[in-house]
Amino acid sequence: MLLNIKNLKTHYRISDGVVKAVDGVSLSIGENEVFGLAGESGCGKSTLIRTIMRLTPDTAIVSADELTYNGQDLMPLSDREYRRDILWKKISLVPQSAMNSLNPVYRVGNQIAEAIRTHVDMSKSETRQRVEKLFKGVGLQPALAHNYPHEFSGGMRQRAMIAMSLALDPGLIIMDEPTTGLDVLVQERILRELKAIRKQSAASIFLITHDISVIAEMSDRIGIMYAGRIMEQADAMTVFHEPYHPYTLGLKNAFPSIKSLDRELISIPGSPPNLAEDIPGCVFAFRCPFAIDACKTQRPPDLEIKPNHFVHCIRTDHVEQFRKLAGEKKTWQSLK
Amino acid sequence: MKLRRIKEFGITQMRIILGNRFGIVGAAIIVFFCMVALLTPVIAPHQPWETLRDADTGRLAIMRPPSAQFPLGTTALGRDVLTQMIYATRTTVLIGLVSGLISILIGANIGLLSGYYGGRLDEIMMRFTDVIYGMPFLPFLIVLIALFGRSLWFVIIAICCIVWRTSARVIRAQTLSIKQRQFILAAKARGCSHFRIIYGHIMPNILPLLLLYTAFNIAWSVLAEAGASFLGFGDPDNLSWGGMLYNLWISGKIRSAWWWFAPPAVCIVLLVSALVFVSRAYEEVANPRLKQR
Numbered sequence: 001m002l003l004n005i006k007n008l009k010t011h012y013r014i015s016d017g018v019v020k021a022v023d024g025v026s027l028s029i030g031e032n033e034v035f036g037l038a039g040e041s042g043c044g045k046s047t048l049i050r051t052i053m054r055l056t057p058d059t060a061i062v063s064a065d066e067l068t069y070n071g072q073d074l075m076p077l078s079d080r081e082y083r084r085d086i087l088w089k090k091i092s093l094v095p096q097s098a099m100n101s102l103n104p105v106y107r108v109g110n111q112i113a114e115a116i117r118t119h120v121d122m123s124k125s126e127t128r129q130r131v132e133k134l135f136k137g138v139g140l141q142p143a144l145a146h147n148y149p150h151e152f153s154g155g156m157r158q159r160a161m162i163a164m165s166l167a168l169d170p171g172l173i174i175m176d177e178p179t180t181g182l183d184v185l186v187q188e189r190i191l192r193e194l195k196a197i198r199k200q201s202a203a204s205i206f207l208i209t210h211d212i213s214v215i216a217e218m219s220d221r222i223g224i225m226y227a228g229r230i231m232e233q234a235d236a237m238t239v240f241h242e243p244y245h246p247y248t249l250g251l252k253n254a255f256p257s258i259k260s261l262d263r264e265l266i267s268i269p270g271s272p273p274n275l276a277e278d279i280p281g282c283v284f285a286f287r288c289p290f291a292i293d294a295c296k297t298q299r300p301p302d303l304e305i306k307p308n309h310f311v312h313c314i315r316t317d318h319v320e321q322f323r324k325l326a327g328e329k330k331t332w333q334s335l336k
Numbered sequence: 337m338k339l340r341r342i343k344e345f346g347i348t349q350m351r352i353i354l355g356n357r358f359g360i361v362g363a364a365i366i367v368f369f370c371m372v373a374l375l376t377p378v379i380a381p382h383q384p385w386e387t388l389r390d391a392d393t394g395r396l397a398i399m400r401p402p403s404a405q406f407p408l409g410t411t412a413l414g415r416d417v418l419t420q421m422i423y424a425t426r427t428t429v430l431i432g433l434v435s436g437l438i439s440i441l442i443g444a445n446i447g448l449l450s451g452y453y454g455g456r457l458d459e460i461m462m463r464f465t466d467v468i469y470g471m472p473f474l475p476f477l478i479v480l481i482a483l484f485g486r487s488l489w490f491v492i493i494a495i496c497c498i499v500w501r502t503s504a505r506v507i508r509a510q511t512l513s514i515k516q517r518q519f520i521l522a523a524k525a526r527g528c529s530h531f532r533i534i535y536g537h538i539m540p541n542i543l544p545l546l547l548l549y550t551a552f553n554i555a556w557s558v559l560a561e562a563g564a565s566f567l568g569f570g571d572p573d574n575l576s577w578g579g580m581l582y583n584l585w586i587s588g589k590i591r592s593a594w595w596w597f598a599p600p601a602v603c604i605v606l607l608v609s610a611l612v613f614v615s616r617a618y619e620e621v622a623n624p625r626l627k628q629r
Contacts, residue, residue: 055524093525101519101522102519105540118532
C-alpha cells in the first residue's frame, strides 16, 4: 500500500473544547489506484487533505495510529523535513478551486518552475523544457507558460495546476474538487485528461469531491465520508451496487439515475451533527431510520464485511431489510 | 536576466506614475529637486555661510531684496538665499529619502511578519506599534538631542523611529487578507518556505500599497524634518529648508524679508505635494475605483 492511514484524528481547538473535524479515519491507497472520497460539505474532506499535506492551522491537534507513505512513517518528520522531502516530491496537491491557486503576479510557467526548483537542482533551461513538456502533457500550448494567470480560462488554470502537480513525478496526487466550478464540457475534458495521466504515469490519485458522478467515473475504490468519519469503503462497483451502510443507501436515493428518470429523489432529512459535541455513538444515528438505542451509545467499529469492504455500522446483519426499505420514501420521512 | 527584470519593473513604475496627470507633475518636481541635490556644489553661486558684498559699492550685502546679483536676495548676515536654498535642498532630499526608505523598510517588515505569523508575535509587534503611536515626535527628538547633541543623523533616527508605525499597520492588514488567498495555500503545499511565501508571494501582491506608503513616508519625513529644524532642533552644520526658516525667525526679520521666507516655504509645500501626487498615482493602482471618479 502506498498511503496507509489508521485512526487519524484532526481536532480543532476552539474557545470551549474541540471540533472533531476528522475523527478516526482509516484508509489505504494502493499503487496506481484512484481512491475517491465522497462526502457532503463540512464532513471533513478538506481537513483530511490538509492533515496529509501538513497545512492545518496551529489550532489543529493531529494524532494517528499510523500514517505511512510507502512504508515511511510520516508522523515523526519535522515540518521542514516534510516540506523538503515529502511535499510535491512524493505527495502533490491540486487544491480546491484551482482557479484561484495561481499567484496573479507571476507567469504561470514560472510558478511551475518554482515548484520544481524548490525541491530539485535543475538548470534554468532544463526547467523550462520540463515546464513545456508538462504543459503539452495536459493539453496546453507550451508558449502559454509565459502568460499570466488572468489570461487563462478556468479550464486552462485547472490544467496548469494539474501540470504543476505532475512536475516532480509524485507517487500520490491529491485532487481536491478538481471539477467543481467548471461547466460540464470542461469537466469532461479534465476527466479525460486525468484518465490519460493515469495511463501514462504510475501515480495514485486521491480524488476528493462531493460530486458522486465524478467519483463513479474515475475511481477504483471509494470511501463515503460523513461528519469526520468514513462510513463505508469498498471498490467502486460494490459501493454502488451492494452498499451496506444506511447513509450510502440514502445517498443513492438522492441521486438521479439515467435509467429511471421519473423516479422521485428521496433526500435524507435533518442535517449533520455539531462536531463540537461529544458523540459517543454513531454520528449518523440521528438521521438513520434504522438506528436502535445501541447506535447512539456505542461507537461502531470499521467492520470488514468482505475483503477490503469496510462498513462503519453495527447493524450490517440486517442489510437485506435495509436495502428494501431504503428505497421507500416513507422510511426516511418517518424520522421527522 | 536579473537586469531585465529590474528594467521591466522600472518601466511598469514609470507607466503608473506617468499615466496620471498629477503623477507627471509630481515626478517632474521630484526629479528637479533630486537634480539640484545631486549638483549642489556645481550650481551654487556662493558658499552657504559666505558673507557677501555688493558688487558696485563694496558694502556688506545685508537684507538685499532680489536683484541681478542676488536672484533671491540675501539674509540678515549677508548670505545668498539662492545658495542657501540649493544647499538646503540637498539636506532635505537626503533626510527625506533616507528616513522615508528606512521607515518603510521597518514598517513593511513588521507588517508582513506580524500579519503572516499572527499569534503571539503579532500581539507583541502590534502592541509595540501602539506604544510608538503614543510617542510624540518632537519631545522624542528633543530628548535625543539633549542626550547626544544636534546632528543630522539624530533627526533621521528620530523620524525613522516614528514614521514606520502607520505603514506597519496598513501592510499588516493587507497581509492578513492576502495570506488567506488560495494561492498562498497552494504555495505552501508546493513546499515553499515561510521566507519565500512572505517575500516571494505576499509582498509582490501588496507592492502598489508598499510604494504608496513609501511616497507617504518620504513626504512625512520631509515635513517632520522641516518642523524640527524650524524649532531649532536641526543640524546647525547642514542647512535645511526648515533650518532657513529657523534662521529667519531668530533674525527677527520675518515680517520684512519675504524673499528669505518664500523660497523654503514654497519648496516644502511643493516637494510634499509632489510626493502626494505620486502616491496618488499608486493609490489608483491599489484601489482602481478611484480612477472612475
